[in-house]
Amino acid sequence: MSGDGPFAALGLEPGASRADIRRAYARRLKSIDPDRDPQAFQDLRLAYEWALRVEAQGAEPVMPEPKAAAPQATADETQTAIRALRQRINGTGNHALRLMEVLARPELVDPSVAAAVEVDIYLFLIGHISVDGQGLPGFDAEAGSDLEPAALRHLITLLDQRFGWLSDMVRMQSWPDYDRFLMAAGFLNAPAPPPMAKERRFTVSPMIVLFLAFILLKVIVAYQPPARSLSPEAVLRLETERIRTSAARDSDFLYGTEPLPAADTQAEFFLATRALSVEPLTQTVLARLRRVAQDLDGPGTDAHTLAALSDRDAHVAGMMLAARYRMSHWMHYRDKRAGSFDHGPGGLSWTRGRVDDLTGEAYALAAAPPGPGESLVVLPRGFVEMVLARAGQRKALIEGALALPPGGLQAGQRLYLIAEPVMAGDSWNPANEALLAGDTLRGDRWPLRLATLGASPCARWEWSGTSFTALAGCD
Incomplete structure (x- = not known):
């Protein structure tokens, strides 16, 4: 930045108003790509913040000389700092004080650390917004812990000074739930209703909501959000x-x-x-x-397009195949009409409430032949054979479709065809808890059932490590 001060850097004369400063900042921000020219973005931001301070003080102090750049932190050091601060942000105790301490940490001089901390604090605060009896958003009491609302207001002010959360709505309007955050922050500054006059809040609150909604609408219509250098x-x-x-x-x-x-x-x-x-x-x-x-x-x-997917995308594609099949066959296993998963003395069980959503033959994946009376996680025969026909022997896609984590399909495992699976009833039935309640099964996506054998199973397919091979003697 030149030595002429922040106003010259913004193209303004000394003594410009706060509104002029913000307009000049928004105008110049449109011509800067933070990804291609981060130094120009930092200079502009510094000039903007300094000009706002000067305007608030009523006189222009001497512009400080820029400090020599600190040595660049290594990637490992940056990630270590981010993890430590993330743990602090989501810690216990007085939330407002804790977040203020995080904002004062010297690690935030690293732009990568500052960007990560900004996102973490934002998501933390969004998670502490709830609606009152009138359907209006506000920060939970625990967001400010035992402090007065003034402490939370001060925290929001610090966040605005550091990241522009209130003053830079052009950027923030693309962040999730920003309208709720803005209204919750606005209510912090609303005067409390006098005793015996609760009706007054019913008049003031909707006005605040309408005013903030109008401001948001004007910002979104008038501007396009600038590029943002987030990791x-x-x-x-x-x-x-x-x-x-x-x-x-x-x-x-x-x-x-x-x-x-x-x-x-x-x-x-x-x-x-x-x-x-x-x-x-x-x-x-x-x-x-x-x-x-x-x-x-x-x-x-076709197989050649699926083969072009990364393993991660292929795994997701398999999950989508499973979800389509489940929903098209009305297999809502978390629906109360269908039953529920429960933990009991024998482990995880499925209490069945409906009998018409998995009939006929089914497959079970196992490394050894299932024994009589053994509880199994089964999938419909039509679904499994559809997956094998479409997957083109793509392992990641098959794993996603069969509710396995990446790398979960091992050589030697077989798909056993079960002619008459007996679905679990109202009694406790131990299941493969690692499968039914594992990390990859949070949600109602796969057409799974818990069943016991009604007839001897037949090994129909075996995974060789690269493909499923059909086995003889199983029609």
Whole structure:
């Protein structure tokens, strides 16, 4: 930044108003790509924040000389700092004080650490917003712990000064649930209703809501959000949170009423929580699933297109195949009409409440022949054979469809055909808890059933390590 001070850097004369400063900042921000020219973005941001301080003080102090750049932290040091601060953000005790301490940490001089901390604090606060009896959002009492609302107001002010959460709505309007955050922050500044005059709040609160909604609408219509230099991990976490809080349902995609799975799907949750390597910035969760959806629904269902998918995308594609089959056959296993999973003396069990959603033959995957009376996790024969026909021997896709984690399919395992599976009744039936309640089965996605043998099983397919081979003697 030049030595002429922050106003010159913004193209303003000294003494410009706060509104002029914000307009100048928004205008110049449009011409900067933070990814290509991070130094220009930092200079602009510094000039903007300094000009706001000068305007608030009423006089222009001497501009400090820029400090020499600190040595660049290694990637390992950066990740260590992020993990430590993330643990602190989500810790216990007085939340407002704890987050203020995080904002004062010296590690935040690293832009990568600051960006990760910004996302973590935002998601933490969003998770502490609830609605009152009038349906209006506000911060939970525990968000400020035992402090007065003034402490929480001060925290929000610090966050705005550091990241522009209130003043830079052009950027923030694309973040998940920002409208709820903005209204909750606005209510912190609303005067408390006087005693015996509760009716007054019913008049003031809707006005605040309408005013904030009007401001948001004007911002969204007038501006396009500028590029934001967030890390791929931060983008992935924000996109996942946006999907998780979406009002749409998984069925919108699976039934074809929505072109993308913009809902609370198992696939996004799996990708976001399995600590898999993060792809480049443009490869967000939605972009990955858009590509998978095209492969499943369009002309790309042939083997060579599925073969072009990464193992991660192929695993998601298998999960989608399972979900489509389950929903098209009305197999809502978490539906109260169908029954429920329960923990009992013998382990995890399925208490069946409906008998018409899995009939006929089924397959069970096992390393050894199932014995008489043994409880098994089974899948419909038609579903399994459809998967084998479409998968092109793609291991990751088969694993996703059969409710196995990546790498869960082992050489020597066989698919046993069971002619008359006996579904679990009302008594306790131990199940393979690692399968039914494992990390990859959070949600109602696979057409699974807990059953016992009604007849001797027949080994029909065996996994060689690279493909399923048909076995003789099983019709």
